[in-house]
Amino acid sequence: xxxxxxxxxxxxxxxxxxxxxxxxxxxxxxxxxxxxxxxxxxxxxxxxxxxxxxxxxxxxxxxxxxxxxxxxxxxxxxxxxxxxxxxxxxxxxxxxxxxxxxxxxxxxxxxxxxxxxxxxxxxxxxxxxxxxxxxxxxxxxxxxxxxxxxxxxxxxxxxxxxxxxxxxxxxxxxxxxxxxxxxxxxxxxxxxxxxxxxxxxxxxxxxxxxxxxxxxxxxxxxxxxxxxxxxxxxxxxxxxxxxxxxxxxxxxxxxxxxxxxxxxxxxxxxxxxxxxxxxxxxxxxxxxxxxxxxxxxxxxxxxxxxxxxxxxxxxxxxxxxxxxxxxxxxxxxxxxxxxxxxxxxxxxxxxxxxxxxxxxxxxxxxxxxxxxxxxxxxxxxxxxxxxxxxxxxxxxxxxxxxxxxxxxxxxxxxxxxxxxxxxxxxxxxxxxxxxxxxxxxxxxxxxxxxxxxxxxxxxxxxxxxxxxxxxxxxxxxxxxxxxxxxxxxxxxxxxxxxxxx
Amino acid sequence: xxxxxxxxxxxxxxxxxxxxxxxxxxxxxxxxxxxxxxxxxxxxxxxxxxxxxxxxxxxxxxxxxxxxxxxxxxxxxxxxxxxxxxxxxxxxxxxxxxxxxxxxxxxxxxxxxxxxxxxxxxxxxxxxxxxxxxxxxxxxxxxxxxxxxxxxxxxxxxxxxxxxxxxxxxxxxxxxxxxxxxxxxxxxxxxxxxxxxxxxxxxxxxxxxxxxxxxxxxxxxxxxxxxxxxxxxxxxxxxxxxxxxxxxxxxxxxxxxxxxxxxxxxxxxxxxxxxxxxxxxxxxxxxxxxxxxxxxxxxxxxxxxxxxxxxxxxxxxxxxxxxxxxxxxxxxxxxxxxxxxxxxxxxxxxxxxxxxxxxxxxxxxxxxxxxxxxxxxxxxxxxxxxxxxxxxxxxxxxxxxxxxxxxxxxxxxxxxxxxxxxxxxxxxxxxxxxxxxxxxxxxxxxxxxxxxxxxxxxxxxxxxxxxxxxxxxxxxxxxxxxxxxxxxxxxxxxxx
Numbered sequence: 001x002x003x004x005x006x007x008x009x010x011x012x013x014x015x016x017x018x019x020x021x022x023x024x025x026x027x028x029x030x031x032x033x034x035x036x037x038x039x040x041x042x043x044x045x046x047x048x049x050x051x052x053x054x055x056x057x058x059x060x061x062x063x064x065x066x067x068x069x070x071x072x073x074x075x076x077x078x079x080x081x082x083x084x085x086x087x088x089x090x091x092x093x094x095x096x097x098x099x100x101x102x103x104x105x106x107x108x109x110x111x112x113x114x115x116x117x118x119x120x121x122x123x124x125x126x127x128x129x130x131x132x133x134x135x136x137x138x139x140x141x142x143x144x145x146x147x148x149x150x151x152x153x154x155x156x157x158x159x160x161x162x163x164x165x166x167x168x169x170x171x172x173x174x175x176x177x178x179x180x181x182x183x184x185x186x187x188x189x190x191x192x193x194x195x196x197x198x199x200x201x202x203x204x205x206x207x208x209x210x211x212x213x214x215x216x217x218x219x220x221x222x223x224x225x226x227x228x229x230x231x232x233x234x235x236x237x238x239x240x241x242x243x244x245x246x247x248x249x250x251x252x253x254x255x256x257x258x259x260x261x262x263x264x265x266x267x268x269x270x271x272x273x274x275x276x277x278x279x280x281x282x283x284x285x286x287x288x289x290x291x292x293x294x295x296x297x298x299x300x301x302x303x304x305x306x307x308x309x310x311x312x313x314x315x316x317x318x319x320x321x322x323x324x325x326x327x328x329x330x331x332x333x334x335x336x337x338x339x340x341x342x343x344x345x346x347x348x349x350x351x352x353x354x355x356x357x358x359x360x361x362x363x364x365x366x367x368x369x370x371x372x373x374x375x376x377x378x379x380x381x382x383x384x385x386x387x388x389x390x391x392x393x394x395x396x397x398x399x400x401x402x403x404x405x406x407x408x409x410x411x412x413x414x415x416x417x418x419x420x421x422x423x424x425x426x427x428x429x430x431x432x433x434x435x436x437x438x439x440x441x442x443x444x445x446x447x448x449x450x451x452x453x454x455x456x457x458x459x460x461x462x463x464x465x466x467x468x469x470x471x472x473x474x475x476x477x478x479x480x481x482x483x484x485x486x487x488x489x490x491x492x493x494x495x496x497x498x499x500x501x
Numbered sequence: 502x503x504x505x506x507x508x509x510x511x512x513x514x515x516x517x518x519x520x521x522x523x524x525x526x527x528x529x530x531x532x533x534x535x536x537x538x539x540x541x542x543x544x545x546x547x548x549x550x551x552x553x554x555x556x557x558x559x560x561x562x563x564x565x566x567x568x569x570x571x572x573x574x575x576x577x578x579x580x581x582x583x584x585x586x587x588x589x590x591x592x593x594x595x596x597x598x599x600x601x602x603x604x605x606x607x608x609x610x611x612x613x614x615x616x617x618x619x620x621x622x623x624x625x626x627x628x629x630x631x632x633x634x635x636x637x638x639x640x641x642x643x644x645x646x647x648x649x650x651x652x653x654x655x656x657x658x659x660x661x662x663x664x665x666x667x668x669x670x671x672x673x674x675x676x677x678x679x680x681x682x683x684x685x686x687x688x689x690x691x692x693x694x695x696x697x698x699x700x701x702x703x704x705x706x707x708x709x710x711x712x713x714x715x716x717x718x719x720x721x722x723x724x725x726x727x728x729x730x731x732x733x734x735x736x737x738x739x740x741x742x743x744x745x746x747x748x749x750x751x752x753x754x755x756x757x758x759x760x761x762x763x764x765x766x767x768x769x770x771x772x773x774x775x776x777x778x779x780x781x782x783x784x785x786x787x788x789x790x791x792x793x794x795x796x797x798x799x800x801x802x803x804x805x806x807x808x809x810x811x812x813x814x815x816x817x818x819x820x821x822x823x824x825x826x827x828x829x830x831x832x833x834x835x836x837x838x839x840x841x842x843x844x845x846x847x848x849x850x851x852x853x854x855x856x857x858x859x860x861x862x863x864x865x866x867x868x869x870x871x872x873x874x875x876x877x878x879x880x881x882x883x884x885x886x887x888x889x890x891x892x893x894x895x896x897x898x899x900x901x902x903x904x905x906x907x908x909x910x911x912x913x914x915x916x917x918x919x920x921x922x923x924x925x926x927x928x929x930x931x932x933x934x935x936x937x938x939x940x941x942x943x944x945x946x947x948x949x950x951x952x953x954x955x956x957x958x959x960x961x962x963x964x965x966x967x968x969x970x971x972x973x974x975x976x977x978x979x980x981x982x983x984x985x986x987x988x989x990x991x992x993x994x995x996x997x
Binding site for chain 2: 138156179
């Protein structure tokens with residue numbers, strides 16, 4: 001039992017509640033397909049509610065603990081809610097709820113399979129967030145990885161099949177590397193893998209070579225999910241192939257599961273001190289910087305909107321990694337907060353892409369002339385999030401970038417600021433043309449035709465519009481009222497205070 | 502252990518044997534009753550085994566003297582926790598395969614031979630149960646012979662040309678290996694003058710005949726390598742396992758080769774013991790190398806198969822390598838991994854073969870590409886297959902994950918990181934050949950007319966054992982903590 005933790009069964013509920021959806025799918029009569037889907041949503045909403053209810057306790061500094069099974073001494077499957085885990089769970093439960101809502105009207109075939117696996121992945125991801133040790137984390141992580149395969153190939157087109165195949169290849173290889181990392185950690189780390197300390201390994205218990213092996217196998221294993229270049233290959237294929245709510249979750253949450261794993265490795269298993277001592281943060285930072293710049297460059301060349309967004313995600317997740325690798329207070333804070341911030345922005349962007357696809361059937365940016373007049377609300381939300389991605393105040397993107405920049409200065413490395421600025425510039429270079437095409441070009445504009453009238457009639461589907469608008473509003477609200485309890489800052493700053501006492 | 506309980510182990514073994522002897526009479530009275538009565542014998546045997554639960558000390562063993570004769574002269578059973586665990590595994594999987602046979606075997610075996618099938622089946626189960634708990638090395642040989650001969654016959658039981666040829670191939674490799682076991686035992690006897698394992702363990706250290714010991718161990722290992730189909734002596738396995746009737750394939754792949762692999766561990770740890778590893782260590786190293794080669798070879802060959810029963814058979818070759826790599830790590834974790842792998846591989850492999858049997862029974866399909874779109878017509882079989890494949894790959898939370906964890910951990914702990922990497926590569930290969938089938942079954946549209954659009958799965962009498970096995974892979978993964986503590990202790994005491 002971790003020190004100071006309250007024994008409580010509450011952490012189990014969010015893991016089990018999504019299974020309501022499965023029961024709904026299995027037990028509800030075939031005649032009421034709509035009811036089944038609403039029950040699925042109810043499952044995800046209840047999950048979010050339970051997670052919210054834990055907020056006051058977590059803000060009070062309480063931790064919760066629930067043991068599922070103890071295999072041998074030191075190796076147990078147990079749930080543990082600390083601030084960092086809670087933070088991730090809160091983000092993902094919220095995203096999951098919105099994506100489920102959106103899916104109700106977006107998904108048009110094989111509902112049962114999609115919603116079943118959507119719920120399963122949600123449950124497993126909450127399990128990841130609430131894991132007490134790397135062993136438990138790995139179990140949930142692997143189940144989540146393979147559980148998201150049916151989401152990716154849902155459309156069953158040739159493109160989706162290929163993307164799914166690629167995803168599996170990456171996932172299997174990454175899982176194997178990770179498995180080895182955990183075994184090595186377990187063996188050289190003295191038979192414990194627990195997260196409750198801020199630095200479990202040390203040079204006294206294991207040799208330098210062993211620690212380096214463990215660290216880099218971990219980074220390689222999680223790096224596939226977190227899409228650190230050159231391990232990002234599956235991301236740009238999987239996102240356009242998957243249905244939009246699934247892409248939103250891929251970018252918003254599933255990629256973050258890799259980043260979250262790296263957080264656990266850096267904060268809890270190695271600890272900031274040991275990482276500095278080993279000097280490995282340089283390597284991670286260099287890879288993150290390369291990813292940030294290269295991904296933006298690749299994004300510039302994409303015409304497919306979702307593919308461009310996917311490359312953007314690759315770069316943005318590396319912001320998180322870079323923040324951690326700065327080994328400075330504000331850098332870590334920025335990195336941790338960017339996990340939530342990017343989830344809000346990118347999920348909104350993908351959901352907008354989904355609306356565009358459903359309402360107009362357009363996938364490529366070059367075809368989207370004048371789309372801002374056909375789908376004004378969607379494109380305004382899209383623009384808000386795109387501007388936020390560039391780091392325009394007042395938005396969440398600005399907060400992340402500000403903190404990361406300040407972290408770079410704290411670490412005495414202005415070069416990171418340059419990287420961030422270059423990246424912002426590139427972000428602008430690939431996002432602004434979309435906004436420009438949507439609002440400032442229209443059919444016949446070169447012949448001097450007047451711009452079309454704003455037409456709100458196409459956006460009549462509330463189930464799809466509510467998540468989009470809500471996310472866009474949150475991008476602004478969370479960016480303005482940063483310190484409201486329950487918003488990312490309140491939790492992330494607690495984490496960082498623990499990591500840098 | 503007191504009173505009637507001390508007789509339980511031998512009753513577990515003799516009951517199915519008695520059943521085998523009685524079956525012709527049962528058949529004479531009422532032929533339809535044969536499957537049920539044979540199952541009853543295994544059920545009773547299993548219940549007796551359950552009564553033993555908690556009575557076997559994890560770090561010791563319970564001896565039983567057959568006929569009351571004193572150990573060095575009489576035959577002795579030594580039931581330690583690992584042996585008891587495996588005995589239960591054998592009993593459980595045999596029972597499910599036997600129940601499955603009832604409907605399946607009528608199709609493949611002609612009426613008159615059905616009784617013979619059940620007789621041989623019961624003999625096979627009984628011999629395996631004896632095989633894992635015996636404390637006498639000559640008795641080990643006897644059980645091994647019963648096991649081998651009933652397997653040859655069961656491979657050939659359908660009587661068609663290919664089956665007979667496969668059985669003959671099996672016999673051609675099996676018979677010399679049996680003789681080699683005898684030779685190995687003879688050499689041991691000549692060096693020590695005893696056949697009791699505990700007695701041998703005490704005398705092996707004292708005897709001066711070093712070379713004889715080396716030769717004897719090498720011959721025994723080589724012989725059991727044939728029986729356990731460890732690369733490069735696996736040649737008989739793919740044919741025999743893919744041509745035998747499916748429930749029989751489940752027994753052969755799931756249990757027969759695995760307990761033979763365990764016999765090597767038994768001989769290395771209970772007869773030669775830790776003190777003589779200086780003498781026989783080279784053989785163990787060679788065995789480990791063969792095991793590593795088996796993992797890779799079996800996995801790669803499995804990927805290239807077109808017949809799904811062949812694929813499962815090659816996967817077995819790969820997994821025998823896992824077991825060997827586990828116990829040759831010579832630490833409790835590795836040995837625990839190996840024993841647990843006998844369990845989870847047995848369950849998962851038996852389940853895969855039973856699923857294959859379902860496809861053959863319903864559709865007569867044997868090729869992997871014919872499975873495209875199978876989901877629409879046979880969803881239950883497909884689900885069971887996917888769950889079992891999950892365990893074969895070793896993904897959490899299945900039982901395969903637990904054994905993979907201990908196998909890799911044991912090898913890392915023994916400073917054999919290359920072998921740990923081989924095990925991981927083996928898992929990747931398993932993922933390749935398993936996910937291909939899962940993909941075909943669930944996500945690939947089938948050929949026109951290959952599968953109906955309505956659900957027409959195998960009969961419940963066949964689905965029930967299949968599903969029991971596939972759920973068992975999950976059960977033994979999630980509830981592995983019930984057994985692992987005791988298994989680790991048992992492994993540590995075997996290695997003490």
